[in-house]
Amino acid sequence: MATTATTPARQFFDGHLAFLAAGKIDEMIDHDYAEDAVLITFFDGLAQPPPITVRGRAALKVFFHDYMNVVGNIDIKSLTFAEDYDGKDGGICFQASMDSSVGRLNVGDAWSMKNGQISFHYGFFTRG
Numbered sequence: 001m002a003t004t005a006t007t008p009a010r011q012f013f014d015g016h017l018a019f020l021a022a023g024k025i026d027e028m029i030d031h032d033y034a035e036d037a038v039l040i041t042f043f044d045g046l047a048q049p050p051p052i053t054v055r056g057r058a059a060l061k062v063f064f065h066d067y068m069n070v071v072g073n074i075d076i077k078s079l080t081f082a083e084d085y086d087g088k089d090g091g092i093c094f095q096a097s098m099d100s101s102v103g104r105l106n107v108g109d110a111w112s113m114k115n116g117q118i119s120f121h122y123g124f125f126t127r128g
Helices: 008-021 025-032 057-071
Strands: 033-041 052-055 075-085 090-100 103-114 117-127
Touching: 008 025, 008 075, 008 090, 025 033, 025 057, 025 117, 033 057, 052 057
Parallel strands: 033 117
Antiparallel strands: 033 052, 075 090, 090 103, 103 117
């Protein structure tokens, strides 16, 4: 899905997706997430049942490697985007429908941004 990076939030989002598409999980975590970032998600495709709370970059790297091993490539089919982010602080929120190796996923994520990085990441999803 083509995107237009016209705001700091869309630029950040598009860069985040570019890291994922390139398989650069560790680089994405180091660039996009604060050292003490927290992810709370209801993703149910991993060995650990939801809800899952992940703290810190090292644990985020493990989670995202496992997540991408499950979902494979991400092909966004629709996107609804909301933002209040000035390039440093604020929030980014989106809903997306995407095709993956496990079928259609509908996701919703909210990122609390601090100093240009994600400090809190909340993720929701459904299949189908």
